[in-house]
Amino acid sequence: MVRSGMAFPSRFFPGAAVAVFAVAAAAAAPDRAPQASSAQSPARGALDRLSALSGEGKSAWTPEQLATMARLRDAAMKDPYAYNELRHLTENIGPRLSGSPQAQLAVEYVAAEMRTLGAEVTLEKARVPHWVRGEESAELIHWPGQAPGTTQKIVLTALGPSVATPAEGLTAEVVAVDDWKQFHALPPDAVKGKILLFNHKFDKELAAEGHGLEAYGDDVIYRALGAGAGAALGAVAVLVRSVGGADFRLPHTGQMEYSPDVARVPAAAVSAEDADLLSDLAAQGPVTLHLTLTPRTLPDAESDNVIADWPGTEHPEQVVVVSGHLDSWDLGTGAIDDGAGVVASMEAIHLLRELDIHPRRTIRVVAWMSEEEGSQGAAAYMADHANEMASHIAAIESDLGADHPTGIYYAGKAALGPWLQPLAQVLSAIGAETLTAAPETGADIEGLTEKAVPSFAPIQDSRFYFNYHHTAADTLDKVNPQHLNENAAVLAVLAYALADSPEPAPR
Ligand SMILES: [Zn+2]
Secondary structure, three states, X not given: OOOOOOOOOHHHOOOHHHHHHOOHHHOOOOOOOOOOOOOOOHHHHHHHHHHHHOOOOOOOOOHHHHHHHHHHHHHHHHOOHHHHHHHHHHHHHOOOOOOOHHXXXXXXXXXXXXXXXXXXXXXXXXXXXXXXXXXXXEEEEEOOOOOOOOOEEOOEEEOEOOOOOOOOOEEEEEEEEOOHHHHHOOOOOOOOOOEEEEOOOOOHHHHHOOOHHHHHHHHHHHHHHHHHHHHHOOOOEEEEEOOOOOOOOOOOOOEOOOOOOOOOOOEEEEOHHHHHHHHHHHHHOOOEEEXXXXXXXXXXXXXXXXXXXXXXXXXXXXXXXXXXXXXXXXXXXXHHHHHHHHHHHHHHHHHHHHOOOOOOEEEEEEEEXXXXXXXXXXXXXXXXXXXXHHHEEEEEEOOOOOOOEEEEEEEOOOOHHHHHHHXXXXXXXXXXXXXXXXXXXXXXXXXXXXXXXXEEEEEEOOOOHHHHOOOOOOOHHHOOHHHHHHHHHHHHHHHHHHHHOOOOOOO
């Protein structure tokens, strides 16, 4: 039910195709999830819930293991570690664009923090794109009803890896279409020598109902493929309406893809308000825009995925990946996308150390590099570990922000759902008990999913995420510390459960 009906690279999805399974549960998410009860003995509660399960099949975990999960959950809810780490990543280090000095400092920082906790840390090399944003500005210089001698500012931002306009900018008439249907109905030569605008509206109501990823999926193909489509018809530049829901005249950047066989033209996202302005005026008569973008694509850079292992006691060679991506776009500070996923993953090892828990299998925290610009870090991991797929027991990625999690997406065997049920009961104390099948769970672990490694992601409340995603407003204040802790609790409990079950998860 990808409603656009167009083939489209899944790497443009932050949480991959879970959109198509977006659950109504998110819409019903309480503003504040119930606090984990500290009054009731976690062990007693777990035993009660376990006995409630008898008759529905045997739990994969002992009552003692379920009690350990409850301890992890409760400790996560009280721990400031993840938020403090997020503060450092976002405020002290800042935006972490692939190839940038900040991205590399973040690699060294996360590695050092994980070493401090006693994890075995390795940096695994990856070649990543090194695109840098230059100046970006645009003004209307001619339009119907214009006061003589005036211009109007248009708010936009370059898409990665856009090429530049001439340094002095380019000037051309704007042709606006709402969607592919209007685009394909354009007369021949309609956009030749012109600036093409795709003004496809993000479905804010769909997002508000809890289906943020689905709304994103309907829209992002214009950002991803618009420049190639426009250039094929002779456009000199392509603009897309920002993919996202906020109404604060914020442009949302993101990745696009040039067609190999057509000219590369400058590509930018305009704020939703300015996309409407351009469309409305262009419907009245000729509109001319002066556009200046000066990004540069430098040679690919050497970077790293950070791999931090908490070694297993019985099967150290068997690993459970817990991950987020460390790179971010450059407009904001990458708090929700995806500093939150990285620090919630780091928290898993912090809790294991604090509580002195040593599961059978290795828990491997991975901070992926360059998810935003094509998941080159994940590709390098898949190449380096190609012969170890059988020993990858499971993989988890959190890359949909840090709002309240209602449960867990799982990709793989249908048997995973019932298998996870005892764990869902542990997570019900924080309102995260929903188990939902999905074809994929995260862009960076998609390769593992394809190799039949059971994979998982928290089901985050997606109602607000795309208001800030890829904008200058993706900053620390957008992360609620309690919700971040809930996400950390889901990751820690799930990682422990996968790493300590007597038998590996069904695959
Ligand atoms: Zn992301």
